[in-house]
Amino acid sequence: MGVNELSSGLGQIEEIYRRLYAHFGPQDWWPHSSGGAFEIIVGAILTQNTAWTNVEQALANLRRARLLTPVALRRASTARLARLIRPSGYFNLKAKKLKAFTRFLFAEHRGRLAHLFALDAARLRAELLAVYGIGPETADSIILYAARQPVFVVDAYTRRIFERLGLARADASYADLQSLFAQNLPRDEPRFNEYHALLVALGKRICRKRAPRCGECPLREICLTARGEKKA
Numbered sequence: 001m002g003v004n005e006l007s008s009g010l011g012q013i014e015e016i017y018r019r020l021y022a023h024f025g026p027q028d029w030w031p032h033s034s035g036g037a038f039e040i041i042v043g044a045i046l047t048q049n050t051a052w053t054n055v056e057q058a059l060a061n062l063r064r065a066r067l068l069t070p071v072a073l074r075r076a077s078t079a080r081l082a083r084l085i086r087p088s089g090y091f092n093l094k095a096k097k098l099k100a101f102t103r104f105l106f107a108e109h110r111g112r113l114a115h116l117f118a119l120d121a122a123r124l125r126a127e128l129l130a131v132y133g134i135g136p137e138t139a140d141s142i143i144l145y146a147a148r149q150p151v152f153v154v155d156a157y158t159r160r161i162f163e164r165l166g167l168a169r170a171d172a173s174y175a176d177l178q179s180l181f182a183q184n185l186p187r188d189e190p191r192f193n194e195y196h197a198l199l200v201a202l203g204k205r206i207c208r209k210r211a212p213r214c215g216e217c218p219l220r221e222i223c224l225t226a227r228g229e230k231k232a
């Protein structure tokens with residue numbers, strides 16, 4: 001296990017949530033999309049290794065081209081897709097990933113998201129992880145934000161913050177970090193959504209990669225790094 005003994009302090013994960021919520025308020029996430037579940041899935045794939053603002057441009061291009069449906073995406077050529085999603089970076093690779101997802105959706109679920117989302121979270125996760133280009137973070141984003149089932153999404157912000165707090169070791173795996181939340185929080189989809197968004201807010205604005213602003217952090221009293229017991 002890559003989480004240390006502090007993680008066993010039941011209530012600490014709740015305490016962090018309470019402090020973040022009191023400081024930042026509700027975040028109103030996914031980034032909620034008017035395009036529905038399919039657009040969320042496309043966004044979850046496009047956001048790999050890039051900022052969300054770049055994804056928004058790529059999504060806008062796909063929307064203008066009327067390609068944000070499983071049927072339309074399935075018909076579009078990979079080359080055309082790659083051109084349209086260029087702003088999101090790694091566009092050739094991501095075009096292949098989008099095509100792989102639609103192929104899977106039609107091969108296994110008759111092209112229907114409702115059919116896919118009828119699976120329980122564990123089976124859904126296993127099926128998504130078997131699709132080319134979908135790793136744990138993308139799979140969990142799809143399960144939480146598109147299928148609206150309670151799994152915790154771990155990202156680079158989560159890792160950085162929990163390492164600095166002293167609640168996770170540097171070698172903690174994705175599964176280690178995820179179980180920290182699963183074991184210490186009720187399985188609640190809106191709560192998992194909000195918690196993740198709050199960690200992103202903290203990671204972007206305060207617990208930044210370089211020069212964390214500990215003096216203004218709502219977690220400073222419970223953070224080993226802020227107390228000088230750990231290096232950022």
Ligand code: SF4
Nearest residue numbers: 207214217220223226
């Ligand atoms: S106190 Fe500093 S190191 Fe700790 S979580 Fe806050 S910003 Fe990050």
